Amino acid sequence: MNEEKPKYGWYVKNLILAFSIIGIFGLIVFIIGLNLLGMLGITLSIIGIVLMALFLWPGIGLAAMNIIIDKEDSEVQGMDILSKIQSPSVLDIGCGTGRTAIKIAKSLPKEGHLNGIDIYNVNAISGNSLATVNRNTELEGVNDKTTFQYGSATEIPFEDNKFHIVNLSSVLHEVHNYEDKERAMKEIHRVLKPKGFIFIGEWNRYSWQLILYSGILCIVFQRRKYWNDLIRKQGFTILKYENFGGYGLFIIQK
Ligand SMILES: C[S@@+](CC[C@H](N)C(=O)[O-])C[C@H]1O[C@@H](n2cnc3c(N)ncnc32)[C@H](O)[C@@H]1O
Structure with a gap:
């Protein structure tokens, strides 16, 4: 029988999901840009990089933070x-x-x-x-x-x-x-x-x-x-x- 564990939940889960989806879209735009020649290719690559920096980074980073935070006691240290x-x-x-x-x-x-x-x-x-x-x-x-x-x-x-x-x-x-x-x-x-x-x-x-x-x-x-x-x-x-x-x-x- 599975023992029930406390559920502390994820901080800003919906925001992480929304940012990750937009970030992955940015990754796709970047890959398409790399495969195209000329100005269109360069423009799409740049848009892709910007979208990844703005959205994929916090999406992945905050997900990682949620995993790390459960393993640490940073909130109660110093008390x-x-x-x-x-x-x-x-x-x-x-x-x-x-x-x-x-x-x-x-x-x-x-x-x-x-x-x-x-x-x-x-x-x-x-x-x-x-x-x-x-x-x-x-x-x-x-x-x-x-x-x-x-x-x-x-x-x-x-x-x-x-x-x-x-x-x-x-x-x-x-x-x-x-x-x-x-x-x-x-x-x-x-x-x-x-x-x-x-x-x-x-x-x-x-x-x-x-x-x-x-x-x-x-x-x-x-x-x-x-x-x-x-x-x-x-x-x-x-x-x-x-x-x-x-x-x-x-x-x-x-
Ligand atoms: C980032 S969470 C931190 C939760 C908890 N302190 C912890 O260490 O996990 C912020 C919490 O503050 C609550 N909150 C936001 N504004 C508040 C307010 N004006 N009065 C009381 N709680 C509030 C939110 O509902 C949420 O549960």
């Missing part, structure tokens, strides 16, 4: 503060299918608890839903330490000063505009206990690893300075920034 707080209460914003939330929950002491909220955008991760994250926590044996519900970063459904730690792994870049990002930071400030900690994990636009994975799509992500400014604007202190292969973890205190 050693977790073990230093007694009975930590943690909020994971944008928990998705629980890929990071469950790793955090596993590293919590027995009395610790993790709440997760998400708006469950299905384009962000395949199979993204409350049902998926709940099933994954059961399969990973952390359902007694976790509670998940629908909720947005810009309107966090919890009372003031509730959490010791708030975590956002690869989420803030998805919060639409700058005003909403500021609103989210204000909400985090509200629900954090005095001197509480925040972990913000974001890919760094100019890291060679992100460029390797996503090619032109790296523009979706921001530079480290953008996050520095957003965080400091709310009066938070950045204690540390750690780079895990292009994925930057800001360790912040209220």
Whole structure:
């Protein structure tokens, strides 16, 4: 009998498929161009190269990233503060299918608890839903330490000063505009206990690893300075920034 495994889903699966299809079309145009003589051949070859660079590269790169990411723990490296707080209460914003939330929950002491909220955008991760994250926590044996519900970063459904730690792994870049990002930071400030900690994990636009994975799509992500400014604007202190292969973890205190 096959044992059921947790399903964390693929990040941006539909985008990867769409980019790969256009990229393969570019490859075909390139091959046709190579087989034609004159200006038409040169033009088609150039169009093919451009389409491959813009689409096939991120298509293949992001697919590879999804495979690599499941084998690494980059999201939770550097979070050693977790073990230093007694009975930590943690909020994971944008928990998705629980890929990071469950790793955090596993590293919590027995009395610790993790709440997760998400708006469950299905384009962000395949199979993204409350049902998926709940099933994954059961399969990973952390359902007694976790509670998940629908909720947005810009309107966090919890009372003031509730959490010791708030975590956002690869989420803030998805919060639409700058005003909403500021609103989210204000909400985090509200629900954090005095001197509480925040972990913000974001890919760094100019890291060679992100460029390797996503090619032109790296523009979706921001530079480290953008996050520095957003965080400091709310009066938070950045204690540390750690780079895990292009994925930057800001360790912040209220
Ligand atoms: C790239 S996924 C990361 C998921 C998870 N943190 C992880 O480490 O696998 C981004 C997640 O953020 C969620 N999200 C986007 N905007 C949000 C918002 N305003 N409030 C809460 N969650 C949001 C998406 O639905 C998605 O599940």
